[in-house]
Amino acid sequence: MVDLIDGRALARHLSDRTAEDVARLRAKGVAPALAVVLVGNDPASQVYVRRKVAECAKVGIRSCEAALPRETSEADLVALIEALNADPSIHGILVQLPLPPTIDATRVLDRIAPEKDVDGFHPVNVGRLSTGTGGLVPCTPLGIMKLLDSIVGDLRGRDVVVIGKSNIVGKPVAMLLLEREATVTVTHIETQNLPDIARRADIIVVAAGSPHLVRGFWVKEGAVVIDVGINRVTDPDGRARIVGDVATHEMGHARAVTPVPGGVGPMTIACLLSNTVAAAERTTRG
Ligand SMILES: Nc1nc(=O)c2c([nH]1)NC[C@@H]1CN(c3ccc(C(=O)N[C@@H](CCC(=O)O)C(=O)O)cc3)C=[N+]21
Numbered sequence: 001m002v003d004l005i006d007g008r009a010l011a012r013h014l015s016d017r018t019a020e021d022v023a024r025l026r027a028k029g030v031a032p033a034l035a036v037v038l039v040g041n042d043p044a045s046q047v048y049v050r051r052k053v054a055e056c057a058k059v060g061i062r063s064c065e066a067a068l069p070r071e072t073s074e075a076d077l078v079a080l081i082e083a084l085n086a087d088p089s090i091h092g093i094l095v096q097l098p099l100p101p102t103i104d105a106t107r108v109l110d111r112i113a114p115e116k117d118v119d120g121f122h123p124v125n126v127g128r129l130s131t132g133t134g135g136l137v138p139c140t141p142l143g144i145m146k147l148l149d150s151i152v153g154d155l156r157g158r159d160v161v162v163i164g165k166s167n168i169v170g171k172p173v174a175m176l177l178l179e180r181e182a183t184v185t186v187t188h189i190e191t192q193n194l195p196d197i198a199r200r201a202d203i204i205v206v207a208a209g210s211p212h213l214v215r216g217f218w219v220k221e222g223a224v225v226i227d228v229g230i231n232r233v234t235d236p237d238g239r240a241r242i243v244g245d246v247a248t249h250e251m252g253h254a255r256a257v258t259p260v261p262g263g264v265g266p267m268t269i270a271c272l273l274s275n276t277v278a279a280a281e282r283t284t285r286g
């Protein structure tokens with residue numbers, strides 16, 4: 001039978017270790033702190049930001065939330081980021097995405113000090129990831145690797161198919177998998193014969209944003225399926241719920257599948273906390 005991976009339990013385990021790291025830093029006089037910047041009032045973003053702030057509190061990370069109106073200018077947002085960059089009591093900066101269309105997200109993210117970029121989106125960190133030379137690693141890909149560590153272990157020579165080529169998930173997770181000497185195929189919207197490609201995989205990582213895209217017949221017997229999708233759907237009875245990118249009920253022949261919710265999502269937040277501590281630790285080493 002397929003193993004449904006408990007991402008919440010693994011995230012709790014990781015956060016317990018983060019809480020210990022926080023306590024150790026605090027004893028040395030460093031109180032790890034994360035600044036979360038939210039522009040506008042997108043309800044989903046508000047929920048995520050609230051969850052991030054709440055999880056910070058649980059492990060003893062100080063967080064400050066800046067909620068800015070949707071009309072905020074790019075210049076004002078950049079000015080806030082520069083102030084947070086210059087504030088030695090702040091170790092991590094996260095600008096919640098998506099930003100309003102009037103603001104150029106790339107230009108904004110490029111202004112975050114790389115050593116405070118706990119999302120790992122700054123070009124310096126992207127470059128470090130692509131050369132395997134350290135830096136802060138994006139939270140969702142990092143969480144996926146920790147899930148794979150617990151399910152699979154050694155990834156050398158494993159055939160991994162990554163579905164989706166986003167800068168937030170697909171590309172960075174492909175880089176991390178390559179560092180571990182997996183054989184990586186990245187597919188995208190123009191990929192031909194995707195079911196045939198997916199069927200070769202020992203591990204499928206899907207971040208496509210398409211409800212139930214990955215069907216049972218796409219998945220080899222005994223494969224591991226990591227579902228990164230967060231899709232809001234409405235049932236015939238009018239009830240809203242979230243589903244992933246995997247037809248989980250068709251995965252009886254897989255070895256393991258991550259559920260949505262309760263899989264990758266909680267790991268993403270746990271990795272945000274551990275990245276914040278890593279950023280704070282770096283300041284103690286000069
Ligand atoms: N600068 C930035 N960094 C991000 O990392 C970032 C972002 N912007 N914008 C939005 C996406 C999305 N994201 C999620 C984080 C946690 C869950 C999560 O905790 N999900 C839970 C609950 C899902 C639910 O009920 O909505 C679960 O899967 O179990 C989901 C999605 C981070 N993102």
Ligand SMILES: [Mg+2]
Binds near residue numbers: 262265
């Ligand atoms: Mg999830």
